[in-house]
Amino acid sequence: MGRNADTDGRRLSRRGALSLVAGASLAGASLAAASSLAGLSSCAPSGAGEGAQDGVQEADPVGRAIASLSLEQRVCQLFVVRPEDIVDVGTVVAAGEATREALRRRPVGGICYFGRNLEDPDQVRRMLANVESFSEEAVGLPILRAVDEEGGTVARVASNPAFGVANVGDMRSVGAGGDADAAGAAAETVAAYLADLGFNVDFAPVADVAPAGSVMGRRSFGDDPDLVASMVAAQVRGFAGRGVGCCAKHFPGIGYASGDSEVEPISLDGTVDDLAARELVPFAAAVAAGVPMVMVGHLSCAGVTGTDEPASLSSAVVGDLLRGRLGFSGVAITDSLGMGAVTATRTPAEAAVAALEAGQDLILMPADFESALQGVLDAVSSGRIGEGRIEESLRRVVALKLSLAQPVGASG
Structure with missing residues (x-):
């Protein structure tokens, strides 16, 4: 199949629940407010009048946004995939009718794009505007365009000259400046x-936190936890x-x-206290600064979990450390989940189910979407994963x- 046919680059339209949070900041206070709203019941207390019911419903934009979703749509929303995972094209560089139909059938929560998908500014703006429009059509929700x-x-x-933007450089170099x-x-x-794209x-x-010369050496701000924390x-x-x-x-x-x-299981020695003295310091700073999302890696931390399971699939890491110790909400x-550290020991279905059981909210790029x-749907059907667990993450x-x-393409 060739590249997707382009459709018109319609701009994002906001109605209903979206209007209730228009202009929301991404700072920590705003995300906390959104999370608080997500936890409100859409039902008024017994004896409340119609006006009170309407007021509570308006106070729960998340509940209103997901009320009409089927179970399968709700589960699809917990996946972030490559565009090629839902469209049968070697390399996706446009969002046309094939993408529209794909999102009707599999309304995923997000799509992650790579260099091969990005040709020039106009092409990217059209592609992302269209995929946003198609998500709205399919489930009435925005899509994460990552x-x-x-x-x-x-x-x-920034590595593509067609975009005309300067590369800000390795974070190692930024960290070395100490500013x-x-x-x-x-x-x-x-x-x-x-945002402009x-x-x-x-x-x-x-x-x-990484030593110079390591796999993460150039991507990390440095090997000093406090310095990395301030930069993050x-x-x-x-x-x-x-x-x-x-x-x-x-x-x-x-x-x-x-x-x-990327290619094999990895491990890190040390207890929770050891991690708290070094690895967790920048993440604690990120949480305090209001970071809206945290990605959990695939390293094995036997001193924390007592097993060789990847941290990404461990409730001891996601639940106890990230949510409990760091208070991340x-x-x-x-x-x-397509990395060798996971695929070496688990099927795509096993990994996705284990991720949700561990407390993850989003499943990123499984080896076979x-x-x-289907593995998650089967786990819900069998009762292994409760529908309440799905709704918790969906909210x-x-x-x-x-x-x-x-609006897609707005720099804010």
């Missing part, structure tokens, strides 16, 4: 050009100021882990989406 744009060696947009304001300015720069999520900043917090604020959702990664910290999770997302989706995801609502 990219990895850290700067330096990981810059899907947190410079880190914040770099995030603002990246967020501004991403229509992206609403950037899988950055890297919050890993500044970047969280920088992204928020430009209206782009950011994601601190790779919890609980893979900088000192042995191996490369935003969206938890796995690192790509259809198999992973967090939709609260995030509504906080990011803005």
